[in-house]
Amino acid sequence: AQSVTQLGSHVSVSEGALVLLRCNYSSSVPPYLFWYVQYPNQGLQLLLKYTTGATLVKGINGFEAEFKKSETSFHLTKPSAHMSDAAEYFCAVSDNSGTYKYIFGTGTRLKVLA
Amino acid sequence: EAQVTQNPRYLITVTGKKLTVTCSQNMNHEYMSWYRQDPGLGLRQIYYSMNVEVTDKGDVPEGYKVSRKEKRNFPLILESPSPNQTSLYFCASSPQGPYGYTFGSGTRLTVV
Numbered sequence: 001a002q003s004v005t006q007l008g009s010h011v012s013v014s015e016g017a018l019v020l021l022r023c024n025y026s027s028s029v030p031p032y033l034f035w036y037v038q039y040p041n042q043g044l045q046l047l048l049k050y051t052t053g054a055t056l057v058k059g060i061n062g063f064e065a066e067f068k069k070s071e072t073s074f075h076l077t078k079p080s081a082h083m084s085d086a087a088e089y090f091c092a093v094s095d096n097s098g099t100y101k102y103i104f105g106t107g108t109r110l111k112v113l114a
Numbered sequence: 115e116a117q118v119t120q121n122p123r124y125l126i127t128v129t130g131k132k133l134t135v136t137c138s139q140n141m142n143h144e145y146m147s148w149y150r151q152d153p154g155l156g157l158r159q160i161y162y163s164m165n166v167e168v169t170d171k172g173d174v175p176e177g178y179k180v181s182r183k184e185k186r187n188f189p190l191i192l193e194s195p196s197p198n199q200t201s202l203y204f205c206a207s208s209p210q211g212p213y214g215y216t217f218g219s220g221t222r223l224t225v226v
Contacts, residue, residue: 009154032212034214036214036215036217041219041220042219042220043118043204043206043217043218043219043220044157044204044206044215044217045217046214046215046216049212049213049214051212090156090157094212101159101162101172102147102159102215104149104156104157104158105156106154106155106156107156
């Protein structure tokens with residue numbers, strides 16, 4: 001069975017500092033991996049995804065994530081945090097069995113300090 | 115504009131009173147799904163549909179029903195709501211394949 005673990009339900013960074021949000025997954029088949037962002041009172045928005053090919057993927061708003069198969073990780077990074085990055089971030093995994101069932105992590109709330 | 119539209123955004127109801135949350139998408143997506151979001155639990159899938167007239171249970175289907183009579187619509191029905199169904203609900207759609215979801219804005223349901 002697939003699962004997703006997001007380490008740290010709350011992360012605080014200073015404005016301009018590196019953002020690192022951690023995601024580890026388990027999957028018996030090659031996974032598809034996603035990061036979503038949720039701003040207050042809004043639905044989730046797709047930030048980036050890994051399906052095949054290049055393991056470093058770039059998304060919107062300057063975020064990127066690297067798929068590391070040996071570590072079963074898909075951590076999200078951004079070199080310099082901005083106040084507008086404050087939101088909740090969800091990692092998700094899907095399999096390639098044809099059902100495209102998504103499993104979401106429990107989320108990490110990012111706080112950006114001035 | 116490509117979007118998933120849910121209604122209502124907010125709903126307060128009483129235990130046992132049947133309700134329907136509507137969901138409509140204008141992107142011709144085959145795949146639609148309902149999730150509930152609860153603090154500390156992330157998003158949990160209630161039901162999903164891979165195409166018209168094809169629906170299946172997700173991880174937490176008890177107390178919910180769905181139907182997919184048209185490609186664009188995927189309503190969520192609570193026939194006898196209970197307080198433990200108080201939650202934030204999201205509808206989402208996707209083309210077939212690993213493209214990721216487009217989410218609606220959510221429906222905050224309170225059952226008293």
